[in-house]
Amino acid sequence: MHISEGVLSPPVLVAGAALTAAGVAMGLRKMDNEKIPRVAVLTAAFFVASLIRVPLGPSSVHLILNGLLGLVLGWAAFPAILVGLALQAILFQFGGLTTLGANTFIMAAPAVLCYYLFGRSVTSKHPGVATTLAFVCGFSAVLFSALLLAACLVFTGESFLHAARILVLAHLPVMFLEGLVVAFCLAFLMKVKPELLGVTHAAG
Amino acid sequence: MHIDNFASGDSLLHRLDPRVKIIAAMFFSVIVAVADRPLCLAAAICFSLALLLIARLSIREVLLRLLAVNAFIFFLWLFLPFTYGGEKLFSLGPLTATREGIIYVFQITVKSNAIVVALIALLGTTPIITLGHALGHLRVPSKLIHLLFFTVRYLQVLHLEYDRLRAAMRIRAFRPGTNLHTYRSLAYLIGMLLVKSFDRAERIRKAMLCRGFHGEFYLLSHFELERIDLVMFLIMMVVVGGMASLQWIILK
Incomplete structure (x- = not known):
């Protein structure tokens, strides 16, 4: 889900850059020096995870995992995604420099939203509740990203309306897939490493 | 995992001060991203291709990279010619393609690829760690x-x-x-x-x-602007300035 260079109109590019700058500033303020290695290593892990090809019918898709990233990193999702996308832009030329702001916001804003909406509740003791919410978290993060992407295109020009609508629809299978993967992944993490989700061990 | 694909080489661009390359890439991308006049875009493509020639990269690899990067653009080609209002050019069943629509997508394609090629030639020719140091010196x-x-x-x-x-x-x-x-x-x-x-x-x-880390991060690479860096910087700025004037000052 990267918008290429040269597509978006100047006002959309400026708005994206400004919102991302604010988000990154907030993320950096919340991330003290002690936490930098953790955020960086997890950023690298998410980068690697997003390269995994997940089979879907006759083709395969890449996961975005911004919902999970938001749960694990909170506001640090902004600098993490900015660095991830900057690396993709420089190493693989996906995305670009002028679209860095808009592309980062499209992925990071839903991540932070998920952190606030689901951060506490996915660690619920009740497994059914936790799994359902984790699915909703993974699903809605991609849904919000797709909607933001569509909004960027439509604000650029009315003629993008059809393309934007198809883009959102095309992401529907990915949304279900992300929901499933995030639900399974969170169940795993709660068993193996609840600290990752900010849960401290009870005595023993 | 391969990173720094294009960074090995010994061309003029590979040796150029990374700070110069970053600033030039920024100005170029911004101008091209907001430009829409044909003359300005033609100049942009020429500039990108010239950079590519100076960087002496494998054309085959650059083309392969462009093919991958253009997925989003191909997708737009499926829609925009038919949804952009204007003079009718041809019909495909119930769909009508407009002249303006095709010009618009073509323009996007040119802009996108001009920027990508310039980014490959300018930033791709620098190892990523060196870019990090340069960004540090540029007050990121x-x-x-x-x-x-x-x-x-x-x-x-x-x-x-x-x-x-x-x-x-x-x-x-x-x-x-x-x-x-x-x-x-x-x-x-x-x-x-x-x-x-x-x-x-x-x-x-x-x-x-x-090891006594206390939050200070030391930049170990330092760069010195040499004559060739200044000359290249001036040339690139003049070209980018020329493109900006083609876009905004000189009348059609």
Whole structure:
């Protein structure tokens, strides 16, 4: 889900850059020096995870995992995604420099939203509740990203309306897939490493 | 995992001061991204191709890269010619393509590729770590640079970790398909990757504390502007300025 260079109109590019700058500033303020290695290593892990090809019918898709990233990193999702996308832009030329702001916001804003909406509740003791919410978290993060992407295109020009609508629809299978993967992944993490989700061990 | 694909080489652009390259790439991208006059865009394409020639990169590899990058643009070609209002050019069943629509997508395609080619020639020819140092000297917040360095450093480590986990799955006869078992296994794989990263980060943090880390990050590479850097910088700025005047000052 990267918008290429040269597509978006100047006002959309400026708005994206400004919102991302604010988000990154907030993320950096919340991330003290002690936490930098953790955020960086997890950023690298998410980068690697997003390269995994997940089979879907006759083709395969890449996961975005911004919902999970938001749960694990909170506001640090902004600098993490900015660095991830900057690396993709420089190493693989996906995305670009002028679209860095808009592309980062499209992925990071839903991540932070998920952190606030689901951060506490996915660690619920009740497994059914936790799994359902984790699915909703993974699903809605991609849904919000797709909607933001569509909004960027439509604000650029009315003629993008059809393309934007198809883009959102095309992401529907990915949304279900992300929901499933995030639900399974969170169940795993709660068993193996609840600290990752900010849960401290009870005595023993 | 291959990073720094285009960074090996010994052309003029490979040796240029990275700060110069970053600033030139920024100005060029911004001008081209907002430009729409044909003359300005033609100049942009010429400039990008000239950079590519100076960088002496493998044309084949650059073309392969462009093919991958243009996926989004191909997608737009499917829609915009038919949804952009204007003079009718031809019809495909119920769909009508307009002249203006095709010009608009063509313009987007040119802009996008001009920028990508320039980015390959300017930024792709610099090792990513060197770019990090240069960004640090250009006053990008140090925490962000710090984050970039660590991420690049551990990207390859974690990719190896991933390969190891994946090999373990293959040995146990895991074959991916469209089923719940695959999705659960891949989710656990991602979970395991995160757990390993979390533990590794903790070890790194402790190792850094042992070595007296107190939040200061020292930039070890320093750059000196030489005559050739200044000359190239001026040339590129003049070209970019010329493009801007083609766009906004000189009348059609």
